[in-house]
Amino acid sequence: MNEETTHKIMDLTNLTLTELQTALQNGETTSTAVTEAMLERIVAIDNDIQSYLTLTDELALAQAQEADERRARGDDSPLLGIPLAVKDMICTEGVQTTAGSKILEGFVPPYDAFVVRKLREAGAVILGKTNTDEFAMGSSTENSAYVTTRNPWDLSRVPGGSSGGSAAAVAANLAYGALGTDTGGSVRQPAAFCGIVGLRPTYGRVSRWGVVAFASTLDQVGTFGRTVADCTAVFQTIAGHDPHDSTSLDVPVPDYEAALTGDIRGLRVGVPKEYFVEGIDAEVETAVRTAIDKLAELGAEIVEISLPHTEYALPVYYLIAPAEASSNLARYDGVRFGPRVAGVDMIDTVKKTRALFGPEVKRRIMLGTYALSAGYYDEYYGRALKARTLIKQDFLNTFDQVDVIVTPTTPTTAFKIGEIADDPLQMYLQDIFTLSVNLSASCGISVPCGFDSQGLPIGLQLIGNSLQEATILNAAYAYEQAANWTGAMAEQPL
Template sequence: MKLTELTLTELRTALRQGETSSVAATEAMLDRIVAADNNLQSYLTLTDEMALEQAKAADERLANGERTPLLGVPVAVKDIICTHGVPTTAGSKILEGFVPPYDAFVVQQLKAAGAVILGKTNTDEFAMGSSTENSAYVTTHNPWDTERVPGGSSGGSAAAVAAGLAYAALGTDTGGSVRQPASFCGLVGLRPTYGRISRWGVIAFASTLDQVGTFGRTVADTTALFQAIAGHDPNDSTSLDVPVPDFEASLTGDIKGLRVGVPKEYFIEGIDVEVETAVRTAIAKLEELGAEIVEISLPHTSYALPVYYLIAPAEASANLARYDGIRFGPRVTGSDMIDSVKKTRALFGPEVKRRVMLGTYALSAGYYDEYYGRALKVRTLIKQDFLNVFEQVDVIATPTTPTTAFKIGENVDDPLSMYLQDIFTLPVNLSASCGLSVPCGFDKKGLPIGLQLIGNALQEATILNAAYAYEQAVKS
């Protein structure tokens, strides 16, 4: 039994049955990180000493018969999520050296579930990007082809799990930042309903769009991690005070009678032919398993991209105003206060500056109603499209991305091409629905392709079970 090749659920079973120990699994994972991560750059900070202490404590608890959900399982955390005593940079030089004095809610949940935290993974700066090339520190490489991107902004987490450098990992998804890297790296990536997981302690990008998500090698792995961190948090005013069902028990694989909608607006000019073929083949497999396929329309889909790139930058502009060298961030001394703030904010990278300027313009006097106000109205139309469709179907099936992973540097000087990578994922964030990406094949270059399954608000169990049914049916 090669420990690093086990899935999360396989390791959990082995730990509970006494076939291995958390210390052994953690040491194997840390050794593999040391051996392989120089080529991938998935981690920004490795917490090896803390991880081994947590693993030793987990083994003692296992020996005493404890069975918390992730007891002894090594996982990774995106470096935009605060961790007590561990640097949290958000991939930015403006937070270099920041060590939070507290754990984010999701990290508290991980620790309560008994997980072992291996370290903090790379991210596009402040989660703004689709390739992890915008990190101020390193560019993460895709384990399937190291000349290509792993996706973003949670590319570090995706690369780590795909390369066997963590059993699962946390990411965040503001416009597709879990699902797109999951697709590029051949993983299952879940973006839950807005408010299902607390954002307390997560460094904000766009507050009405951000949501913590989970990566796993299988649907069961992704579900187990999600199960452990979901729940109400009174510290987050947007946290939903609703019961958390047993998501793991919902993975029955039975989808007979499930109504699956296929929106015509998602199979558009510009989508890679191999991607479309793989996704349509996957939808046909769902039909073989007993699902009913229904052609649907989401008529305002074409407005989602411009709406997103007005709302998200506007919220980013407001959220990042605090990084002025006085309240947050290092202070770069200038000739006066204004000069000091200018020089401090010059530490932001080009993509963050671009989005802050776009957002500030959209919010400025004379343009607020014309841009931001109008975008909010169209967002309502997009959300209504989804609500209307979910009266007809249970799940929506689409491609996760229009292409497979592109080469590092290919789109870095073309922001519009980069933004188009999220064209199929960001409507989920605008509509406050839930969505996931599950692997559905490979292109001729051997790169993974993802099938996106979208559910109505709080219907994670439905999309997880549909993904599980598909995964089990095509399992080799």
């Protein structure tokens, strides 16, 4: 392509989602034009990043054309004609959904997940399915059975995980926004590593119907955007009650976009001392402390708080999540979907078929099976459920005193591919600041708050009480507008 065309494509793919909304509303561009630009950019650079597992280019162009026709008829839905990416943990009718696993290779769902249906009804364009650690178990996408996604800031580093494909796609301007899933930090941690915004809503705020199950009391769909407003726009569309998911909450959906006022005067912001301890990178701590000063400048009241059971969150999580996973993943037996590896009898067939699971998934199935097995249930799973009560209570007590809790999203910036892949406990420690949100009834968001000396993005986590997404979104928005990292975060090298 000539230089002029390259420049034009860059301009369109550089737009934020909200800038694109305006451009589409003003007739300055069309969904077809931006979808073509996105697909061209994906073809040009995604070989280096590997954020997409499946590209649905023909479908996307058809959706774009339909969106342009809807707009011509006067439709002005917020996501109309906007190209987005969907994590491959989320079912898409007629489009292969693998959960990053060989055991679902070739699986074509007969229906859309609730969240995908919401996006389609809103007229969004779905570009494709993004890479994930197998069954969302991991913090780097290195556990994907297909590819390892690379961090757009440094191709030798991981994008985080498990929703690393979605995060890398949004960071590299290969989608205007994306869906991920967050069971222990799988939206917030990759958002932090890739320099974008990632929201994990309160459990039940978004339907899990049609989402491949990992740990059913912890799983929740979350959204990515290059800005808080972008992240909010996608979240606004997918939030809400779904009768097909009995854990989905039947409570009204606020106008989150209207909540983004940038005014946080008087907001009580808690800083938990347990999150600034040994193991946290000094540059991460400095960036987060500087961000907290910025919140104070904006009129927030900073309060030192304590979440005394923080150190127990990791062992609790790594008993409960594998226990739930071992039960959920029992369904993969080569009978109703996925490949079958034939053995001498039925049990042998099931065992051989399940050998298609990758090493981390097998490890967690083994761990969960043990924690639930006769003689060990009380000692492991039972104790974990009780300790979960104490962690949840920490948060409920704290939200009597403060509106928002602020922490680093991750202890370090993005690590090198292969650096900790052989040490499961080291990998699990990646989630140490995020997984308490999942264990309690909280919601959390990661927003960029600077770079380390290697030029890698750092994330600030804001945690809110149940269903207080509007509060954390506005706090993140106020910080984002004042600290103004958005321009620098858009300068990723690719």
